[in-house]
Amino acid sequence: MKKRTSLVLALGLTVGAVMPFTAAAQAKTPYNVMASKEDQFNKGAKVTWKKGQAVPTFVHGKLSTKGHKDKEAIKQFIKENKQIYQLDSDKDLTLLNIQTDEIGSTHYDFVQSVQGIPVDGAAFKVHTDKDGIVTAVNGDVFPEASSYFKGKLKAQLSKDAALANAWKSINLTKDKTLIDAETGPRGEKERGLVEKSKQVIYKKGNDFYHAYKINLQFILPYPANWVVYVDANNGNILDSYNAVAEGTGVGVLGDTKTINTYYSSGTYYLYDITKPMSGVIETRTAANTQRLPGNYSVDADNNFNATSQRADVDAHYYAGVVYDYYKNNFNRNSFDNNGATIRSTVHYSRNYNNAFWNGSQMVYGDGDGTTFTSLSGAVDVVGHELTHAVTERTAGLEYQYQSGALNESISDTFGVFMDRGDYLIGEDVYTPKKAGDALRSLSDPTLYGQPDNMSGYVNTTSDNGGVHTNSGIPNKAAYLTIQKVGFDTAQKIYYRALTVYLSPKSNFSDARASLLAAAADLYGSGSTQYSAVASAWSQVGVY
Structure with missing residues (x-):
């Protein structure tokens, strides 16, 4: 930077x-x-x-x-x-x-x-x-x-006329910003449009103008946050720019990414308004404290390439990937399906070996450099954590014992759906000095100390009843299902089960029943997909 x-x-x-x-x-x-x-x-x-x-x-x-x-x-x-x-x-x-x-x-x-x-x-x-x-x-x-204007300032142009001139200046009409009805969270047609207008004194060069400052924010036909200054006396366009910016950044693993940023007063923010949501995707830094949400992650030249910014870049980029995954596959508008802001805070505490969803936002530690590097550097980790938010707003699985293990497993499974290169969780950020390992595996949970069958179920009161241990059993069932029906079919079955059938106290048997019901809804009770789900759960000892 x-x-x-x-x-x-x-x-x-x-x-x-x-x-x-x-x-x-x-x-x-x-x-x-x-x-x-x-x-x-x-x-x-x-x-x-x-x-x-x-x-x-x-x-x-x-x-x-x-x-x-x-x-x-x-x-x-x-x-x-x-x-x-x-x-x-x-x-x-x-x-x-x-x-x-x-x-x-x-x-x-x-x-x-x-x-x-x-x-x-x-x-x-x-x-x-x-x-x-x-x-x-x-x-x-x-x-x-103060001395530039003589007499009392009074706009000769109406607000509506100023707005009309602003739209004309960007060669667009309001009707062209309509979002298709099917994309609205409540099924109605939505404009996806925000208009703002206020009177300001605008400095251009060495001159000052009494002006309307117009903001036109929309998603279609292209992402925009136009700022247009309209002379309040004669309606002339004094200045305009689109504050939606596309910047670049370097991630935790050293890869360069294109990121959506926001420009304001000479500064670029990790603040993405390009998604069809009522909120935004924003990324902040706790600066190695435990204060949330922290300060905005910013840069002067829109190239977030400093080593200290790598966690910020990945948290921001992968939050967008997760949003797109749920929107494109299930028409889900953010984790609450109502366009909620997706906020991430990186650099939480010091040497913090964890990432978590706190009920309102994502939080990522930098790791200690041995157990973990910055935890925002893996799409399956980001997908895992944000899926906790989806689960919270849908099935509401209680975070203890079997329902809690299901909660963890659902997050692992959707993390794999988003990162289809393998069946590992966290391999990109776990033990950075040791190649080839991961935090968990869906294909072989036993590699990382988890059971893969009910015969190995761990009865414990620690870790909320073993939620991070016993999740290996439904994880293995998910792997077996994917192997039989493929990623695309499996994710449809799992999403329907999560959002329609699972409930706060669901156990593993309830999960089997929910997934079978979802498969029957989508493909029929006599389908190969239905049989694949039944077989997967039988193989892990859940009947």
Whole structure:
């Protein structure tokens, strides 16, 4: 991943409650001056500039000697530094949010506005430590915007007219964004369309415009999140771009993938809106903490190729693969069949040798490098975990004893359906320094300490009644079924059994009966498919 080096300038601090640098110093300072290595944090502020902007974009250091404990105190701080930021904290800034984080720092988020209309992208943030000392001020603001307009701002163009101009500018109509009725989660025709419109002050070059910022989000006839700026006075198109981005990334095993990303304010996010769902597929990082959901995984140039990003890339990519698998094979719209957001968090804790579904999102550890490498690096692992979410929303199999072992087996089986190269689970990420092994095997569960027949069933109270051990028995039955009828037929039988017949307390006998009922529904009770299911379960000792 390309890294940008910030160019900063050390400035002396004045004595007093507020310690700004002077406007005169600002005017005389060249843009590209690196702070001296000898400059100490408590002796000077570090300042980052963008060429052509009159206001610094980042000031960091001890910027005050007294505490600022509320928004009024922060506004007063801004007033006392007006010669720097050239903004009126009452007239030019609107407070959006105040947030105190886990270490006690407080963050005040403002947006610049002109006559109450926000300046697009003009964020202004003031940060204090736990004692209220101002430690940083950052954001992009344009004080010249306030004097650019004469008289009261009033749109001469209606919102509807602005929307019509936006659609015209991308050579599309709303009707062309219709999604076929069969793809709707409730069976009705859906547009798969989101229209958003708000008035903004838009900066283009050195000029400012009163504009409508239009968002047009749709899936068909192509994935799009158009951002269109329409002049609020004459209807001209000032600017437009499609924020749906297709980037590249390197996965855990070093392979390059094409990934769907999202572009906003100069940053690319692992945030996929291209699927026909009401939510999104998003990937975040816990940064080796246990805080969920964590921060968004981002990149500056849309090439997620840093070693630290490999787990992020695979979690994002394979979540899309799993979504596509369920949608394309069963018309299932996300794990809840209602377009729920699929959220993944990687880099969970340190040396964490596990991945799990916590009831609302996916979580992946990086492994310790010996037992596992990053667990998001295997499609069967991602498919396994997200299938837990499908099971939770359908059969609801209780996670203990035989129903829990079935829960695990269903996830293993669908993981194999998605990764058809073999019958192994987790082989791509398990024991990275040892080739040829895996976490589990459907074809021979005994290789990894699991029984493959009821004669070897393990009675235990550990691991919720042996859910990860006894799952070998239904796993073997799944393998025998696939061998007889093939992957495509087997997955249809298993999906119907999961979503129609299995229930929270189903045991292995119930699973046999459910799968036979599904096979009878799809192929008839006298079919070879029905006989294959019956034979598979008889061979593992379930009658």
